[in-house]
Amino acid sequence: MSEKNHRVSRRQFLNYTLTGVGGFMAAGMLMPMVRFAIDPVLKAGVDQELVYVCEESELTTEPQRFDFKIEQVDAWYESEEPRSAWIFKSENGDVIALSPVCKHLGCTVNWASDEANPNRFFCPCHYGLYEKNGDNVPNTPPLAPLDVYTHKVEDGKVYLGSAKPKGEA
Numbered sequence: 071m072s073e074k075n076h077r078v079s080r081r082q083f084l085n086y087t088l089t090g091v092g093g094f095m096a097a098g099m100l101m102p103m104v105r106f107a108i109d110p111v112l113k114a115g116v117d118q119e120l121v122y123v124c125e126e127s128e129l130t131t132e133p134q135r136f137d138f139k140i141e142q143v144d145a146w147y148e149s150e151e152p153r154s155a156w157i158f159k160s161e162n163g164d165v166i167a168l169s170p171v172c173k174h175l176g177c178t179v180n181w182a183s184d185e186a187n188p189n190r191f192f193c194p195c196h197y198g199l200y201e202k203n204g205d206n207v208p209n210t211p212p213l214a215p216l217d218v219y220t221h222k223v224e225d226g227k228v229y230l231g232s233a234k235p236k237g238e239a
């Protein structure tokens with residue numbers, strides 16, 4: 071092969087250089103967009119740290135709403151996010167903590183706020199109903215039970231973690 075074949079013309083050199091610089095800049099712009107798009111997917115599998123919510127002695131067999139905050143770190147931004155849970159004790163003394171987020175379209179459910187259903191959770195947005203244990207009532211809009219918070223009780227204090235679909239918490 072002659073030496074001539076190895077020579078890169080000025081035009082080729084410029085092409086290679088501009089393609090390289092362009093590719094580098096495009097990657098710089100695309101990476102944050104890709105990360106932004108897949109971040110929620112990655113986060114979904116991350117377990118929320120357990121945070122203190124209430125004293126076990128405050129709990130009864132009647133669901134009560136407790137509001138609390140969790141620390142959220144989103145890349146370089148730290149914030150406190152509000153959360154709520156309906157917490158009660160089952161007949162055998164287990165602590166049950168349910169998410170108030172309706173599984174239909176995400177409104178907030180309330181305990182016993184519908185006069186016709188005094189022992190159920192009620193979602194006012196589209197008349198969704200849930201049993202006390204969080205199971206959705208058939209023939210109302212929600213198609214799944216309320217999410218259940220992972221929890222622990224230590225030294226009489228109740229700590230909650232992530233809200234997960236019933237059966238996974």
Ligand code: FES
Pocket residue numbers: 172173174175176177193194195196197198211212
């Ligand atoms: S959002 Fe709760 S019933 Fe529709």
